[in-house]
Amino acid sequence: MRFNNLSNGAQAQLDLNRVDYPFVEYIQLMIISLTYYPFLLDNKNILIIGLGGGTLPRAIRKLYPTCSITIIEIDPLVDEMAKKYFYFKEDSNMKVIINDGRNFLKSSLNSINYDIILLDAYDSMSGLPSHMKTQEFFLELKNLLNLNGGLFIVNLVCIYQSYINVRLTIDSVFGQNNLITFRSTDFVNMIVVASAAIENFPLVNQKSNIINDIQEKLLIDINSSLKRKQRQKQIHNQKLSGIIYRDGMKNMKSEQQMSLIEFVNIV
Template sequence: MKSGHRRFRWPALLGLALAACSAVLVTYSLSNSLSPRLVHTEPSEFAPVLVIDEYGQRCMNFEKIKDRGRQTCFDVSDPDVMVFDYTRMMTSALFVKPDPRNVLMVGLGGGTIPIALAKILPDAVVDTVEIDPAVLRVAEAYFGFKQGARQRVFVGDGRAFIEKAQREGRTYDLVMLDAFDVDYIPAHLLTREFLQHLRAILTPDGVVVANTFTNSTMYERESATYAAVFGEFFNLRAGNRVIIASRGPLPDDGVLKKNAAALAHALKPFGIDVERELQRFSRHRDWSADAAVLTD
């Protein structure tokens, strides 16, 4: 009986051992796939542009694999779906201006918003200004961005481009500001003088959208500066803070809801829930009345 018991037990023990080894291998594989993997480093005169794969996403970052945040990410399994709240908030500016014919984007990153706008607004022309040619190279090689007749990129400084557009009398229906370096928004893109140039290139009912930080030490002064140039603006907050201002009067809640409903089908593939985004639209003034305006 003892020898028979041993003959029965050895295969069972072997099976358990193999199962345990398999579990270890699966756990290792999952752990390995979740940890950041450096795919590419693009040299740049500003800061090295890194392409990183992690958690089923492809991301762009500057200088370091791990830091406070990513510049751009997309879901490898569904690239259209916007990963970040701020990109959904910026795109929801279409509730304010649903029919822009020409759009200016300052700051390309991986091209998430320009790519989306080309699909949502098939008749619009999207111009993007990107100061770093390395970012453009990475966006095209690793993030699916493609230039064309309606998707144009100009390599240069965003403020210089806007000032030139003003001198030449060119205007835009929608201007989106998403320019960051390794620390924050470049100082010359934050001042009253810059915003005055920006306001001058908007059509009469044109809209500006700015991605900023909720917890920035500049929060109050940024708010005061936008208010000094544009008056009342929408203040959207979810992780980042997005400012939506207009050269003309802001639409009331009824118009926002009507525009959002009309856009719901077009925005759904990008993971934009219009009801959720509408709830973020606030006119509440949450900064000090004596906050100083930023100037050159």
């Protein structure tokens, strides 16, 4: 599956012999990030912004059939394609809502708290939509997280100059010491994991069975990925130019690639 004019990469892929296997590496890394949730995920509330081919929610459903999974997708055609070509199916505890992700967050304030929020939403320029990479947006998102261990997991494209700004913006909301990252082997995607509890840096949950479940049920080589984990680099100390995105800014849609020096220092 490719979106809009993104002709040089696929946003969803499926192995017809293993439909539950998350074929795309960054999806695997988002799933592996669940190991930082400090409790059992059974019967928890999970929010996913961005359906794509439905690979991510289907994998989480296989891991945790009793979780309540809400998926927000702005494009009804994406929902149609996921169900028609990628074998994605809703069930009594996994529903797709056609809505803008931020509109949904605003309408959900004070109504429910989520234990996990995963963000994988992109516009035609291959960056986060401009209204979903601001400080105000991440504050709204954080306010919906369960403060007792809640995790925010986001997929970022790290070859663009805006990546630095988005990292700084997330840092301003969650705290720099509260972030960890996983980088894909092709250096394109960076998965950022943030904890809702300011005083707690996320640690791998060694007490639950999630590591074994991911390896056995989804056939993901989790140990090699955990070894590649990176702690949040000290962006401020690298003297890189960057800004914190705020609502109303007019310069957030330009997604130019980083210079080689910027890329090496950050990624």
